[in-house]
Amino acid sequence: MVERFELYGYWRSSAAYRVRIALNLKGLEYEQVPVHLARDGGEQHRPQFHEISPQAQVPVLRHGARLIRQSMAIIEYLDEVHPAPPLLPAVSRDRARVRALAMVVACDIHPLNNLRVTRYLERELGANEAQRLAWMQHWMALGLEGLEAQVADHPSTGDFCEGEAPTMADCCLVPQLYNARRYGMDLTAWPTLLRIEANCMALGAFQDAAPEAQPDAP
Template identity: 65%
Template sequence: MSEPLRLYSYWRSSAAYRVRIGLNLKGLAYDTVPVHLVLDGGQQHSEAYRDLNPQALVPTLCHGQRRLTQSLAILEYLDEVWPEPALLPATARERQRVRALALLVACDIHPLNNLRVLQYFEREWGVPQPERDGWVRHWIEDGFRAVEALLADHPSTGDFCEGETPTLADCCLVPQVYNARRFGVDLAAYPTIRRIEAACLALPAFIAARPEHQPDAPAAA
């Protein structure tokens, strides 16, 4: 019998969203353990969760007794343990491009918009909500200009970021587009991003991973 998978997740976390997509693309069954990032001051700060993940971040994926952190490292772990369908392409050049697109989102856009950054702005500096939202939009738009330029008219761009099957890059892009919409980013300037998002969201693996379909999503979502 294969070892069970447990995903510690928050319905609106884009990092957890990436991993849900990857798990679904692999056809892997997993149990979701909700970690509410706001309730009770943030359940990720509890002693029990810090014992599991000292960074107090989601996601954490438990595979049997193994505790896996960091969404991109988790996705690459899934690709090595369950190689098919692959999240990384066959050639070094293609893999580099996919990783570059994924890292652009996960390392250059997302950290500037993370909940703990926005909470720090509010708690330590009293930055009002409209200014915090403007900060988020600025950095998403700045990053999306680069993503759009890297995708548009590139010979490797297909229905998805790289070719005709979803990769690690798509696992990262779709949750960031969700965040962009949440904060009111005008996506008209990014037609390739929107086209790829639509292709992804037509697939069952992406549909099942959507925030509003998670067990801890509020009814209003």
């Protein structure tokens, strides 16, 4: 039986971007099921999609009869069912470091800047465009500053966040830097992150996962 993966996502979703990178690094074929987060109030809010994602969020990975939600859980699931190449190191302390770096993005930066948060700021709190931009840039800068401090001059940092091969941390870093540029941030204050990003983007797995390369990109 041919293994079947379906990824529900959106071309500009950074969480879906993480999962695309992971799938590509694993060399796994998958079908993309676009869920447009902005069209007609957001296709993620349609009742039929709520059966797939009760939180009305992407990404969701369908693997056979299973639905796996949340990008970090999906990446770890992929690493367990397809261990090679690994996205988490073999040594416990190194795995903890990779998870911690990934969570700076997934838990500290991204949740404060995703679409539902910025829409709430606009619609419920009356924040104008300049105020929303300042909000996003503040939280991204704070998180990226901390991330840079954790990788700069650290003995475990190599060409990538941890060592000489991409891990889950790199899967999270690259989409976050893409988002930062999208919102006009100057990233020169974080040279180690930029160096790691350049090494990532030299790989086809990262290039093919880029938002503009997706079938639902305009």
